Amino acid sequence: MTSAAILSSGDLRRQSGARATYELLRAQIIDGTLAPGERLTEPVLSTQLGVSRTPVREALRLLQAESLVVELPTGGVRVAPLDVDDARRVYDVRARLEGLLARDAAERIRAEEVVALNRLVDLMAAVRDHDDEVLRVGADFHALVETLADNRWCAALMHQLRGQVDRYRALAAHERIGTNEHVDEHRLVAQAIASGDPDAAEVAMRDHIHSSAALAEQALRLASVAASGPSTAPAGSAAMPRVPAPATTVTAESTTPAEPIAAPASSDEQE
Amino acid sequence: MTSAAILSSGDLRRQSGARATYELLRAQIIDGTLAPGERLTEPVLSTQLGVSRTPVREALRLLQAESLVVELPTGGVRVAPLDVDDARRVYDVRARLEGLLARDAAERIRAEEVVALNRLVDLMAAVRDHDDEVLRVGADFHALVETLADNRWCAALMHQLRGQVDRYRALAAHERIGTNEHVDEHRLVAQAIASGDPDAAEVAMRDHIHSSAALAEQALRLASVAASGPSTAPAGSAAMPRVPAPATTVTAESTTPAEPIAAPASSDEQE
DNA sequence: AATCCGAGGGCTGTATACAAGTGCGCAACA
DNA sequence: TGTTGCGCACTTGTATACAGCCCTCGGATT
Numbered sequence: 191m192t193s194a195a196i197l198s199s200g201d202l203r204r205q206s207g208a209r210a211t212y213e214l215l216r217a218q219i220i221d222g223t224l225a226p227g228e229r230l231t232e233p234v235l236s237t238q239l240g241v242s243r244t245p246v247r248e249a250l251r252l253l254q255a256e257s258l259v260v261e262l263p264t265g266g267v268r269v270a271p272l273d274v275d276d277a278r279r280v281y282d283v284r285a286r287l288e289g290l291l292a293r294d295a296a297e298r299i300r301a302e303e304v305v306a307l308n309r310l311v312d313l314m315a316a317v318r319d320h321d322d323e324v325l326r327v328g329a330d331f332h333a334l335v336e337t338l339a340d341n342r343w344c345a346a347l348m349h350q351l352r353g354q355v356d357r358y359r360a361l362a363a364h365e366r367i368g369t370n371e372h373v374d375e376h377r378l379v380a381q382a383i384a385s386g387d388p389d390a391a392e393v394a395m396r397d398h399i400h401s402s403a404a405l406a407e408q409a410l411r412l413a414s415v416a417a418s419g420p421s422t423a424p425a426g427s428a429a430m431p432r433v434p435a436p437a438t439t440v441t442a443e444s445t446t447p448a449e450p451i452a453a454p455a456s457s458d459e460q461e
Numbered sequence: 462m463t464s465a466a467i468l469s470s471g472d473l474r475r476q477s478g479a480r481a482t483y484e485l486l487r488a489q490i491i492d493g494t495l496a497p498g499e500r501l502t503e504p505v506l507s508t509q510l511g512v513s514r515t516p517v518r519e520a521l522r523l524l525q526a527e528s529l530v531v532e533l534p535t536g537g538v539r540v541a542p543l544d545v546d547d548a549r550r551v552y553d554v555r556a557r558l559e560g561l562l563a564r565d566a567a568e569r570i571r572a573e574e575v576v577a578l579n580r581l582v583d584l585m586a587a588v589r590d591h592d593d594e595v596l597r598v599g600a601d602f603h604a605l606v607e608t609l610a611d612n613r614w615c616a617a618l619m620h621q622l623r624g625q626v627d628r629y630r631a632l633a634a635h636e637r638i639g640t641n642e643h644v645d646e647h648r649l650v651a652q653a654i655a656s657g658d659p660d661a662a663e664v665a666m667r668d669h670i671h672s673s674a675a676l677a678e679q680a681l682r683l684a685s686v687a688a689s690g691p692s693t694a695p696a697g698s699a700a701m702p703r704v705p706a707p708a709t710t711v712t713a714e715s716t717t718p719a720e721p722i723a724a725p726a727s728s729d730e731q732e
Numbered sequence: 733a734a735t736c737c738g739a740g741g742g743c744t745g746t747a748t749a750c751a752a753g754t755g756c757g758c759a760a761c762a
Numbered sequence: 763t764g765t766t767g768c769g770c771a772c773t774t775g776t777a778t779a780c781a782g783c784c785c786t787c788g789g790a791t792t
Contacts, residue, residue, distance in 0.1 A: 207745080244748090245747095251526075252522065252526060286560070350618060351614070
């Protein structure tokens with residue numbers, strides 16, 4: 191592997207090299223092929239992927255904007271470290287954003303769209319025994335809500351977050367999501383949206399995400415414990431090379447975070 | 462000449478050309494020097510700014526990730542159109558994000574930090590007659606809340622939104638923000654945070670942002686009407702592919718002026 | 733006169749070349 | 763043997779060169 195075959199495989203070649211590189215690296219960061227903390231250098235990636243530094247550079251910028259890689263003080267980037275404690279924060283933000291989407295959806299939904307929404311919930315109930323199916327249907331559900339909401343700013347930020355969420359999900363291996371509660375939550379959200387009640391929809395969706403967060407956090411903790419049991423870390427340890435981030439220290443000095451954020455992303459959703 | 466002098470002026474030269482280019486273009490998009498819908502081509506920007514296409518390209522990618530420019534189907538970018546109807550959505554999202562920040566701040570705040578928070582509110586009350594001062598203090602206030610919250614994901618998304626918010630604010634010319642109500646809202650938020658009540662803090666902040674949104678929207682509508690008075694076209698009604706320059710005052714393309722750049726305004730916040 | 737076709741310019745995307753800064757290792761010295 | 767200094771290799775950041783594409787403009791044809 192390695193080598194240029196990576197990019198030429200599949201239809202990635204079709205797209206621009208920069209975009210293909212971006213998507214490949216993004217996928218590898220999310221699934222852990224590229225370990226947290228691992229440094230990414232342009233020449234290496236160039237030769238490995240069979241493209242020049244220019245598209246690689248562009249891809250890295252995109253990933254940086256998405257906070258999937260972080261800038262090193264000397265320049266260059268490394269894969270963003272994965273702080274399990276941050277998972278809750280990511281889900282907190284997501285809960286608000288998706289809650290807003292549900293609200294907007296409730297304000298705009300029309301009769302024929304209610305049908306599609308309910309159909310997805312029914313479908314989810316039908317396949318509840320197969321987690322992967324539930325996952326897929328859940329993705330469709332949230333995607334539909336996003337479409338109904340027609341709020342591009344909120345959607346853009348959601349895309350922004352998706353990479354982070356997916357990273358933590360990948361870490362959590364598989365959570366048990368095919369539960370009756372999980373399906374019921376979706377039904378509640380759907381009902382609130384269908385009935386055109388924005389407040390109820392927002393609350394229902396926010397609660398649902400928080401509920402999902404609890405599941406993910408639990409699975410995450412288990413996976414984390416299991417992973418750090420035998421050896422601290424196999425191949426690419428380096429989870430936190432430096433700056434153990436000791437305490438809170440709420441100094442006000444850092445007035446300039448100065449890192450924008452992106453929002454391209456493909457179309458994968460979750461629960 | 463024009464051109465290269467732009468980047469060499471000030472200490473922008475110090476930074477990497479790409480970053481300087483990014484910040485310059487960002488500022489110009491926000492303040493309207495670069496009109497919504499205007500196409501940005503790499504060769505032109507290169508010669509105007511006196512750098513090669515590479516850093517320009519990088520800057521454009523950053524701006525694209527921030528949704529300040531949008532990709533054209535043929536490739537290349539144009540300044541993102543400004544849809545006044547979207548202002549509400551931007552503020553809606555911002556309300557949730559800042560609300561979450563306020564919540565997290567309430568959960569983490571400590572005694573000595575309460576002092577700083579209250580001091581800012583008092584300061585705001587003291588300068589309430591000067592809108593620009595109120596703006597500045599308000600920026601510090603929100604920045605402090607963000608720091609207290611210590612939620613980097615939420616903060617990252619906020620930064621993402623900031624450009625959009627600032628664009629609409631720039632369009633709204635000046636809203637009257639030095640009102641007692643405005644100051645009181647901040648005090649309520651501060652009290653909720655200081656008392657360590659997350660729910661109250663989130664609600665107070667969200668309400669405050671929505672209140673600010675109403676002000677901004679009003680000013681925006683006025684400005685919009687004023688701008689589009691003569692010509693019938695209602696400002697940036699939608700995505701008008703070509704011939705932009707409907708709405709606001711400043712056209713770009715001037716080519717000349719010595720240095721209209723002025724303050725990059727790296728740390729501007731809002732109310 | 734209107735339309736179709738072809739040449740041209742310009743733009744993006746990609747590749748390569750060049751310069752400067754940084755860290756690391758090795759070697760010499762105390 | 764420990765320490766210190768020098769030098770090298772590597773990296774990023776920037777500039778330039780090259781290829782393909784689209785869009786436009788001009789002319790010839792029907």
